[in-house]
Amino acid sequence: MSKAFGIINFAGNHIRVDGLQEFRPVGAFSFLGRYRTIDFPISNMSNSEIENIQVYVRQKPRSLTEHLGTGRHYNINSKRGGLNILFTEHNQIGDIYSTDIAAYMENMDCIEELHFPYVVIAPSYMVYTADYSVFLKEHIESGADISMMYHSVDNAKESFLNCYTLNINKQKGVLSIDPNHGNAKNRNISMDTYVMTKELFIELVKKAHKMSSMYTFFDILNEECEELDIRAVPHRGYFAAISDFNSYYHANIDLIDLKNASGLFDSDWPIYTRTNDSCPTQYFEGSQVKSSVISNGCLIEGTVENSIIGRGCTIKPGAIVRNCVVSADVTIGKGVHAENLVIDKHARLVRGKRVIASPEKPGYIKRGDAL
Amino acid sequence: MKQNNMLAMILAGGRGSRLHELTKKVAKPAVSYGGKYRIIDFPLSNCANSGIDIVGVLTQYESILLNSYVAAGRRWGLDAKDSGVFVLPPREKSDANLDVYRGTADAISQNIDFIDTYSPEYLLILSGDHIYKMNYAKMLAYHRECNADATIAVIEVPMKEASRFGIMNANEDGRIVEFEEKPEHPKSNLASMGIYIFNWKLLRKMLLTDMKNEESNHDFGKDIIPTMLNDGKSLYAYKFKGYWKDVGTIDSLWEANMDLLDKNNELDLNDKTWKIYTEDVTALPHYVGADAVIDRAFITQGCVIDGEVKNSVLFTGAKVAPGAKVIDSVLMPGAEVAEGAVVTRALVADGIKIGKNAVVGSADSKNIELVAKRVKGDE
Numbered sequence: 135m136s137k138a139f140g141i142i143n144f145a146g147n148h149i150r151v152d153g154l155q156e157f158r159p160v161g162a163f164s165f166l167g168r169y170r171t172i173d174f175p176i177s178n179m180s181n182s183e184i185e186n187i188q189v190y191v192r193q194k195p196r197s198l199t200e201h202l203g204t205g206r207h208y209n210i211n212s213k214r215g216g217l218n219i220l221f222t223e224h225n226q227i228g229d230i231y232s233t234d235i236a237a238y239m240e241n242m243d244c245i246e247e248l249h250f251p252y253v254v255i256a257p258s259y260m261v262y263t264a265d266y267s268v269f270l271k272e273h274i275e276s277g278a279d280i281s282m283m284y285h286s287v288d289n290a291k292e293s294f295l296n297c298y299t300l301n302i303n304k305q306k307g308v309l310s311i312d313p314n315h316g317n318a319k320n321r322n323i324s325m326d327t328y329v330m331t332k333e334l335f336i337e338l339v340k341k342a343h344k345m346s347s348m349y350t351f352f353d354i355l356n357e358e359c360e361e362l363d364i365r366a367v368p369h370r371g372y373f374a375a376i377s378d379f380n381s382y383y384h385a386n387i388d389l390i391d392l393k394n395a396s397g398l399f400d401s402d403w404p405i406y407t408r409t410n411d412s413c414p415t416q417y418f419e420g421s422q423v424k425s426s427v428i429s430n431g432c433l434i435e436g437t438v439e440n441s442i443i444g445r446g447c448t449i450k451p452g453a454i455v456r457n458c459v460v461s462a463d464v465t466i467g468k469g470v471h472a473e474n475l476v477i478d479k480h481a482r483l484v485r486g487k488r489v490i491a492s493p494e495k496p497g498y499i500k501r502g503d504a505l
Numbered sequence: 506m507k508q509n510n511m512l513a514m515i516l517a518g519g520r521g522s523r524l525h526e527l528t529k530k531v532a533k534p535a536v537s538y539g540g541k542y543r544i545i546d547f548p549l550s551n552c553a554n555s556g557i558d559i560v561g562v563l564t565q566y567e568s569i570l571l572n573s574y575v576a577a578g579r580r581w582g583l584d585a586k587d588s589g590v591f592v593l594p595p596r597e598k599s600d601a602n603l604d605v606y607r608g609t610a611d612a613i614s615q616n617i618d619f620i621d622t623y624s625p626e627y628l629l630i631l632s633g634d635h636i637y638k639m640n641y642a643k644m645l646a647y648h649r650e651c652n653a654d655a656t657i658a659v660i661e662v663p664m665k666e667a668s669r670f671g672i673m674n675a676n677e678d679g680r681i682v683e684f685e686e687k688p689e690h691p692k693s694n695l696a697s698m699g700i701y702i703f704n705w706k707l708l709r710k711m712l713l714t715d716m717k718n719e720e721s722n723h724d725f726g727k728d729i730i731p732t733m734l735n736d737g738k739s740l741y742a743y744k745f746k747g748y749w750k751d752v753g754t755i756d757s758l759w760e761a762n763m764d765l766l767d768k769n770n771e772l773d774l775n776d777k778t779w780k781i782y783t784e785d786v787t788a789l790p791h792y793v794g795a796d797a798v799i800d801r802a803f804i805t806q807g808c809v810i811d812g813e814v815k816n817s818v819l820f821t822g823a824k825v826a827p828g829a830k831v832i833d834s835v836l837m838p839g840a841e842v843a844e845g846a847v848v849t850r851a852l853v854a855d856g857i858k859i860g861k862n863a864v865v866g867s868a869d870s871k872n873i874e875l876v877a878k879r880v881k882g883d884e
Contacts, residue, residue, distance in 0.1 A: 167790040168789075168790050206579075207785065392794075392809065395789070399789055405787065411782050413539070413540070413774035414540035414541055414774075415791070415805070418768060419800060420800075421800065423793045424795055424796070425793065426792075427789070427792055428791050429790040429806070430541075438793075442790075443790075
């Protein structure tokens with residue numbers, strides 16, 4: 135059992151995914167057909183033997199609570215451990231007040247009553263795998279106040295634009311945390327993943343709350359950089375931040391390549407999700423499927439190329455689905471050509487025969503919409 | 506949900522020796538089917554969907570895997586407060602020696618104490634190795650409507666095949682007048698599906714008598730049903746329409762899998778109102794490579810397809826490498842076909858690897874080839 139409890143934070147105001155976010159928080163986004171983005175941080179925690187996990191939600195909790203349930207499917211011990219979904223009421227007032235600090239303050243009694251000496255915090259809008267037990271162990275051995283994960287990237291000019299970057303000295307000490315303005319290729323992207331003692335965490339939250347009602351946890355860390363010993367811990371393997379519409383689209387499409395996927399999925403590190411008990415996918419005569427990732431419960435008669443197909447989709451004869459990220463229960467009608475799209479749950483593309491966006495700017499088809 | 510007063514007992518002790526290596530280590534009900542299922546998922550899911558809360562599973566032959574599989578009742582949603590799946594292998598009792606189940610009826614007799622703890626009004630007896638979807642609540646309603654002592658589900662089979670089955674001869678009202686086990690000259694084509702509903706009080710009495718009868722085979726078909734008919738009890742035939750398959754041989758198991766490839770096939774596993782539940786495996790959605798060709802197939806999560814798959818069913822984690830061909834075949838969980846290998850009209854058992862450029866099975870074979878050992882290829 136871990137010495138830490140886990141916190142899964144919601145995406146802050148700097149994260150904006152057009153379309154999809156109207157219907158659910160980023161953590162509940164469909165990912166690679168059968169997953170939701172939040173499956174990754176929860177599975178990481180569960181696999182790291184973190185038994186007590188708090189999931190913070192600030193808006194539109196329906197799909198997230200439905201997906202998380204009791205948390206049993208995440209292999210969390212149902213008696214000793216627990217998965218708590220904690221809400222914040224501050225979203226009523228407006229986004230400015232709806233910060234992670236406000237959510238932690240509101241639920242402070244739930245944090246204080248936990249008997250774990252450490253806390254691991256991970257975001258719900260980033261997709262990666264990491265062993266937090268190693269992260270925690272190295273943190274304790276280092277003697278640092280806070281350890282935080284980062285991922286070195288060479289495409290920060292065009293990607294990770296809503297993310298934060300770490301300015302690190304040679305000893306891996308964090309000097310400052312800054313927004314990524316996209317003015318350099320090579321950056322250390324903050325993974326918003328931290329470990330520290332529970333006491334320090336509570337202290338920082340209370341301090342931030344006193345200083346400003348709009349402060350986030352990142353703001354207080356930035357403020358305390360000079361006072362505190364904050365260590366940066368590099369992460370290797372697959373890493374994606376779902377920070378805007380394009381990054382959502384590309385994070386999915388990138389994983390069609392099995393080589394990329396093997397940097398995220400490992401049979402020793404299972405990613406759990408809620409099963410829907412769908413039957414296998416049925417391919418009919420005439421189906422043509424290439425370079426794609428297909429979930430269960432689909433009926434495929436048409437053509438699918440370089441796409442991700444969610445659970446329970448129907449691809450009718452003569453339909454062409456190319457470079458698309460398709461959520462669950464979508465129908466692509468006879469002869470419909472869909473290209474470069476994110477197609478949200480329950481959408482039906484039937485009448486409009488050509489729904490094609492440009493590859494530079496993928497299109498979005500609304501949840502439940504009929505085209 | 507409130508208990509509907511009917512308890513189900515699934516007979517899952519069968520060895521299924523005509524399935525050869527597939528049942529060497531597991532009992533027939535635990536054999537994989539349909540990409541992601543095991544055969545016993547069907548009666549268990551039917552129970553759950555029919556509102557039956559208590560299910561006893563009678564295991565005997567090679568039962569370790571089956572016991573642990575079935576014990577996780579929540580897979581089928583049978584995990585509410587008053588609900589559960591109970592694994593019932595033969596056990597030693599204070600007043601009797603440890604004894605194997607001597608027959609289908611004896612398996613129930615030896616668990617009278619278990620059934621008594623729930624004091625059900627009706628007992629549903631099922632077979633653990635049939636593939637079908639059935640609402641047992643409807644059968645119970647029919648049983649009550651007929652005021653029957655026992656009701657037996659029957660299915661119409663082609664007349665020329667009727668002599669392979671236990672045949673029920675019923676009058677116009679559906680009342681059974683005669684039962685013939687594998688008759689040479691069948692009088693009707695209503696085959697028993699091995700699904701019975703009994704009034705528990707009556708059956709209990711009969712089982713206690715049957716236990717002491719040294720002449721008896723302790724079998725429902727051979728002993729209990731004929732005795733009831735002789736005693737003038739009212740037995741009714743409940744006609745079932747739909748897909749039903751007893752997969753006794755490699756050929757019939759293969760065939761049952763192939764049935765799933767048909768458009769609008771009768772079993773319809775995609776029916777959202779009657780889902781078949783199974784083990785929840787943590788596997789990726791299936792991956793289809795850049796040069797893959799898939800034509801008529803049933804494919805589940807965890808598969809990776811880079812070669813050609815035609816008229817085939819691929820189970821969890823099966824892999825088809827670039828340039829490999831899988832035609833008219835079934836790849837059981839974890840089976841792998843290496844580059845250039847060709848598999849035709851074969852059933853490749855769990856975890857079996859087919860080596861590079863190896864050729865397995867042939868298009869004009871009479872029987873389906875069971876591949877239960879690794880096939881070496883070019884190194």
